[in-house]
Amino acid sequence: MAVGLPEFADNPENRCPVILLLDTSGSMYGEPINALNRGISTFKEDVIKDTQASLSVELAIITFGDTVKLAQDFITVDEFNPPKLEASGVTPMGEAMEKALILLETRKRVYKENGIGYYRPWIFLITDGAPTDNWQIPAEMVREAEAQKRCLFFTVAVEGADMDKLKQIAPSDRPPVVLNGLDFRALFQWLSTSMKRVSGGKVGEAVALPPVGWGQISI
Amino acid sequence: MKKWKTIVKCAVGVSHQQQNLPCQDYGDYFIFKERCLLGAVADGAGSAKYSDIGSKIAVNTAISFLKAYFDELIEKKRLFPQIPRQNTPNINQAQNLYSDLLKEVLKAINEEAQRLNCSYQDLACTLIIFFALPNSITAMQIGDGFLAVRPVDGDLQLLFTPDKGEYINETTFITSSNAFEEMQVKVLEKPCSFICASTDGLEKVAINFKDWQPFPPFFNPLEEYMKETVETHEDDQYIIDFLNSERLNARTNDDKTLLLALLTELN
Numbered sequence: 389m390a391v392g393l394p395e396f397a398d399n400p401e402n403r404c405p406v407i408l409l410l411d412t413s414g415s416m417y418g419e420p421i422n423a424l425n426r427g428i429s430t431f432k433e434d435v436i437k438d439t440q441a442s443l444s445v446e447l448a449i450i451t452f453g454d455t456v457k458l459a460q461d462f463i464t465v466d467e468f469n470p471p472k473l474e475a476s477g478v479t480p481m482g483e484a485m486e487k488a489l490i491l492l493e494t495r496k497r498v499y500k501e502n503g504i505g506y507y508r509p510w511i512f513l514i515t516d517g518a519p520t521d522n523w524q525i526p527a528e529m530v531r532e533a534e535a536q537k538r539c540l541f542f543t544v545a546v547e548g549a550d551m552d553k554l555k556q557i558a559p560s561d562r563p564p565v566v567l568n569g570l571d572f573r574a575l576f577q578w579l580s581t582s583m584k585r586v587s588g589g590k591v592g593e594a595v596a597l598p599p600v601g602w603g604q605i606s607i
Numbered sequence: 608m609k610k611w612k613t614i615v616k617c618a619v620g621v622s623h624q625q626q627n628l629p630c631q632d633y634g635d636y637f638i639f640k641e642r643c644l645l646g647a648v649a650d651g652a653g654s655a656k657y658s659d660i661g662s663k664i665a666v667n668t669a670i671s672f673l674k675a676y677f678d679e680l681i682e683k684k685r686l687f688p689q690i691p692r693q694n695t696p697n698i699n700q701a702q703n704l705y706s707d708l709l710k711e712v713l714k715a716i717n718e719e720a721q722r723l724n725c726s727y728q729d730l731a732c733t734l735i736i737f738f739a740l741p742n743s744i745t746a747m748q749i750g751d752g753f754l755a756v757r758p759v760d761g762d763l764q765l766l767f768t769p770d771k772g773e774y775i776n777e778t779t780f781i782t783s784s785n786a787f788e789e790m791q792v793k794v795l796e797k798p799c800s801f802i803c804a805s806t807d808g809l810e811k812v813a814i815n816f817k818d819w820q821p822f823p824p825f826f827n828p829l830e831e832y833m834k835e836t837v838e839t840h841e842d843d844q845y846i847i848d849f850l851n852s853e854r855l856n857a858r859t860n861d862d863k864t865l866l867l868a869l870l871t872e873l874n
Contacts, residue, residue, distance in 0.1 A: 400811070402775045440622075440860060496773075503817030505775030537773075586776075 402505040411515035412453035416475035427572025434580035444587035452484035453477040482523035518550030534559040574602035614839040618850035622860035632862040633662040650806035652731035661730030731780040808861035833869035
């Protein structure tokens, strides 16, 4: 008999996987990266208040700057210690998107092997720039994943982002959202509230998400 | 003579209490001519506005439909005793019977939607319905939840695999466009001594998701309770306490329904 992984024996809750795909290129240096770090901490602090959500929401972080890096592999929020992200380098967004999609499908396989139920994963791309690598093929992969309901892909543009390219990356029915200034706190609070709703039992296909108070949907 | 001893209870989930939502589960049963047990449970979709009403209508209409079916069967037997008729249908007859039942349920849902001036999707729910005779059980399931039975000569088994999409919160509702295609029907021609029908609120603690087998430590105490209890209407505190226990609520925050039945030898 296959032996289950301890993380699932200790915590058999259904999982809500979330991948943060974060731009840590040089342009994020200074206040932007600090605000982003504080935002991630806000997310942890907020989710942890809800026992169910803290055992269900699983976070992974991929950063793209100097290199594309798995800064945090999937971990439930109760165990998560926010890393301190630093900004430098260029913007290999394409490679990061590809890595995120692979990471996600690998994780789903682990869930299945361990008999763990899961919700549709969310990928959150946050950037203030434009991809410096080949992004067209990864963008197609993202749109295909979204169309096949393999994930929900959100695109958040921080001031300075190349909106033309982001519109080509984001799935057509979920266009990029422009963040108000550097209000990452509001963004992560929204993400936390949304995750609590998703993990709060069976809700059918349509989860009513809280209104987006942290940015504007640009069409 | 063998008779059915039965109990049904619903409890509101913790998350529904927090959000001030009503209990959207519903379950009921009817014992026809002492020997035939008709049972149904339904789970209203969390995202549907009036799904608590939808689940009640689905259960009540489904049971009434089966009552009428058996009334008619008895009448036919009386009028035409020379034509042999089986109480237990074959699988094709069962499929037709449950398709007709679903049409009837959807008609009732539609009428209620018009009365409430809402979309019939607002009344979305899952449905499990069965009738158990002393020597067989004929059942139908749309969506998730489970129906576990113990044939007298065998181990507890799930009659259906809960209908889940890839994601844990995806299922089919009776109002879904693919409800007729996704409807699962089964005829088990074996006497079953114990039956447990439930909504998905208890799936996590009752079923091993790795192989979709029932988890005996969940079912055994319930079966034991049914054996020991003489009068389920009076002595139901055990089930109520179980459904509201903190230990259970730590594992599930959804509404929970239990319909239990035991075939006993009564004088």
